[in-house]
Amino acid sequence: MPAIRPALAWTLVAAALAVGAVGWGWRGVVLAVTVLAFLLLLQFNRVVRVMKRASQMPVGRIDSAVMLNAKLEHGMSLMKVVQLAGSLGTKVGDAPETWAWRDAGDVVVTVEMARAQVARWTLERPGDGVDPTSVPDRPAE
Incomplete structure (x- = not known):
């Protein structure tokens, strides 16, 4: 509703x-x-x-951060986000109000609230940085 x-x-x-x-x-x-x-x-x-x-889940833990990321929308209330996540988030910051949820694979969804509604969110996966040793310098011949 x-x-x-x-x-x-x-x-x-x-x-x-x-x-x-x-x-x-x-x-x-x-x-x-x-x-x-x-x-x-x-x-x-x-x-x-x-x-x-x-309350039945640990604070800041969710089953799948990717699924939460896919279901988030601009303008959602924090209660709706908690309902989607199934757990209370970990408060990361006050200005702007920021909450985070982490799954078993250490994938983190960070949600920023503005005027009690979702303003923006990010999905952070472990190892998002490119490892220079895994990328070849030139294409294979």
């Missing part, structure tokens, strides 16, 4: 309360508050499920 911007969320809350009050009086307001409380409980339940699953 895509995230809703706070201004839009508060506008929807005000609209629900207004429609409830105009349409059904105090009973409508009670209904609107009940529905809003239910929606907040659903969101809270979703966060708890993600954190429960993430």
Whole structure:
């Protein structure tokens, strides 16, 4: 489910309360508050499920960094990234907010967050540097 911007969320809350009050009086307001409380409980339940699953894995460890790299998108929330990774990331830096996940092959995905959303990410494999002894100086004849 895509995230809703706070201004839009508060506008929807005000609209629900207004429609409830105009349409059904105090009973409508009670209904609107009940529905809003239910929606907040659903969101809270979703966060708890993600954190429960993430708590079962070591911090910063994932099954496949390449798969996480392939599933990342600009604008994702940190909760969605944790849901995809299946574990909490290791905090690498504060400015910009940076998190990292590592798999068994020491492949690392580093995610930079800006305004609570994914701004950029990198995939670092061990031995990404080219070994000069493995590249021939001239083509084979």
